[in-house]
Amino acid sequence: MTAPPPEPPAVETPTEDQLAFDVADFPGGIRGALEAVLMVVDEPVTTLALASALEQPIDAVAAALADLEQGYEEQRRGFTLREVGGGWRMYSRHEYAPVVEKFVLDGQQARLTQASLETLAVIAYRQPVSRSRVAAVRGVTVDGVIRTLLTRGLIEEVGQDEESTATLYGTTSYFLERLGLGSIEELPALAPYLPEVDVLDEIAEGGRG
Template sequence: MSEPTAAAAPGATAPDGAGAADEQLAFDVADFPGGVHAALEAVLMVVDEPVTTAALASALEQPADDVRRALAELEAGYAGQQRGFTLREVGGGWRMYSRHEYAPVVERFVLDGQQARLTQASLETLAVIAYRQPVSRSRVAAVRGVNVDGVIRTLLGRGLVEEVGHDEESTATLYGTTSYFLERLGLQSIDELPALAPYLPEVDMLDEIAEGGRG
């Protein structure tokens, strides 16, 4: 007679912690107080670029049609409540934007902020963009060795850098300096910048640097 198979003890985990990461990330959007709508807001508050419906649906583990319907409902709700922000689908993706009626307030805030001096981090990031443009956010971060999301937002807000396209392979947004940047430095073109480029890593080395920093 064969012996009965021992049942797993309550709360037991897989050997060597296998599957622990999956269990930690597992969730059910329905368990959140605000459901799908609040979960979408949480994700959209941390993105810097428009996110597709498919990507949002994957993150929430919800059907794409349900996510699209929830996005439309959020947009309509913001309009009905006369909130200072709105949700728009631009370039195939969704992102939060300030409502155009409040442009004068936003403009004054941005212009007031331009009176402050740039921080060392902003100056370093601006230099990398100036010499390596067009360059992606990840490559700028690879050169500086730190996250540059907030700094780039500041430079965008001050009109010193702008989006100039997308990388053909990674689709990452590429950044470059603006005419306002040249005006502030008294230059006619980027070609008049001092010869600093030779002291920066070559472009084809930046991905290796980035990989090393994540190791």
């Protein structure tokens, strides 16, 4: 008889003790911890949210953010930290716009992956649409793909959802130019094959439950 295949190892969910930390134990302290978080966010994060994540007093976090912003300015780093719309986020410094623009334009010569094409199609036909709704349609996380499409100049932020405050995305004029279209209305009739917005909401809610 053929032996049954071995069972896959169990994946343990980290406990609260395993997730516990003290920013004082990090080499860079509170400022290093802030940098680590700000490097992975796609949207501005409030001081309160950062203080909650780091489990630090809001005044201490506000002071550390100000120190980081000043330090980047004094060191003339290629990036800066700015407070925009009530939240903090890393940005490329405007003096380096020429090299960033060249990098972006050179990157546009490469072909998009299948994942990027699928995500772009969902945004094109359902815009303005939030990241969570796009992820609900594709059934996978789309954070990295969204960043790629933003970098390529094919999509852009077009506002915020009034209820959830989530960032909404839409296609750009460059997208229309690349497809040889005069407007979004000229897209092929593919929309009927995509779930309606209310269905996407139900899927997204179910995924968060």
